[in-house]
Amino acid sequence: MKNWQIKVPASTANLGPGFDSVGLALDRYLTLTVSSHHLWEVRALSPSLEEFPNDETNFIVRTALETAKSYGAELPPCLVEVKSNIPLTRGLGSSAAAIVAGIELADAAGDIGISKRKKLELAAKYEGHADNVGASLYGGLVIACETDDGIELLNIEDLPISVVTVTPKEELKTEKAREVLPEEISFSKAVKAGAVSNVLIAALLKQDWEVAGRMMKGDLYHHPFRKQLLPHYEKVEQIAENNGAFGVALSGAGPTIACFVEEEKASWLYYKLHQALPDMLVQNLNIDDKGVTISTIAQNTAL
Template sequence: MTLNDRLIIKVPASSANLGPGFDSIGLALNLYLTLEVEKHDKWECRSQCEELKDLPTDESHFICQVAIQTAAHYGTKLSPCKISVDSEIPLARGLGSSAAAIVAGIELADSVGDLGLTKQEKLLLATKWEGHPDNVGASLFGGLVIGCYGQDEVDMLSFTDLPFEMVALVPQDILLTKESREVLPTTYSQGEAIQASSTANLLIAALLSQNWSLAGKMMEKDLFHQPYRKPLIHAYHEMEQLAKSSGAFGVALSGAGPTVICFIEKGKGKQLMHTMQAGFPEMHAMLLSISDTGSNICTAEEFVQ
């Protein structure tokens, strides 16, 4: 990146877990965090978004910190940048806003610092920041991702062109991941672990074979986190009942919540969105599709074209 270049970094949102896929299954969504970057004499990070306007505007901004520390990890001091941030991803609602910021910071370091990182190297760095690979993997690779993290290694597969879409019900209230993790048990019995993991395995098989009814059944049978988190979500069961009676094949918490995500065959989501919005007017119903491409970096000129 030269002094006169302007870069555009675009990173999709994500939904994780999808019921039983706790900390291992993620899905990239067509909501985006977008950075416009140019080299500058000092770090400056600003946004016109209402949700982001109170965040730091200097190098203490989270995205800048991820970029600076990523470059330092590879022995590079990053040139300061002026960054304009735009985001369609609601903060602290279970739609991967922090994961998208982590991926954006790593892509920023890689582009500005000429680090030459592979996707796999970016994935490991992002997973170390986030603590699990599902959200960051979806934001990096796009599509439906299944990942495993352990012993300083991440293995992941991504699947695209899946013919379903989603309706997300986004509440006004936030729910921090830290708070929602505090309600989870610290251990599971052997029997619970076997049942929970087999449910997640079958969910993946059902999604990839397009057996929607079985996928929805497995989403409801989660034992890892939803039984403990659903009580934190106002009217969860009412939302689930309305969605399923209106054509959704499955309903789950998005990530740690509080957003509830309803899965439906492609082409049928618009009516479901209207139905859910009418049933729960205090929430924001959004029709979403799968983002199959993951994070993308281009020049401002290429972005316009």
């Protein structure tokens, strides 16, 4: 059996009005080193991962085993060494990265040959939608929707922007963030919200950052309801807008806030946010245009 390294990027989703349909891959990673073993064992190489099971009940391994089973494949037991610098349960796609990692683990260890399109469908089924998992799989900016014929996804690379994220110590459960959303909105409001989302994507493609920022602020799908759960939102938004950010949005369901900025202005924005918010995790992140990568490693170099 070969040894592999599987590297999955973090992601931010929605970008304001692109609710459950827009994702952006970021350069923080969940990394697996996989080697042959006499039983399933997961070794956490990052303190944040030590709370999770270290056997086949681990979420990543369960995802791999279920994926393999759906193809009629049986996976040999593996030693899976896992490290991550993606903050957990903070709206930066940690669960989506774990899902993608599990599917890639199944494909590699079982020598199944799953197509990228099928990996997307599987991951979206596990996650519920394709924005975060699509970004982790394909990299760059992804826009996705699910139709009666399946998932449609397009990805765009080489956007010349950075994302400075602000993450509080307190987590915000996705369930709680979902609870504050209305069960339905009127037809006229839905049309307006969809138009805002459309213009956001057009502005990003044309690199009209000013318009993109206005569309982020003009979201009608979730910001009006979720911002009340985050007492730090307005402070972060004000500091960001005063120091070069063209747009600010919740990262996924929060509590992380993503501040979008042209690359040459990112260092200053990071400095000002870090200075003003010393009790929060501030990160200056780049876009990952590769998506998930898997490489074979020599057996004697496995960790």
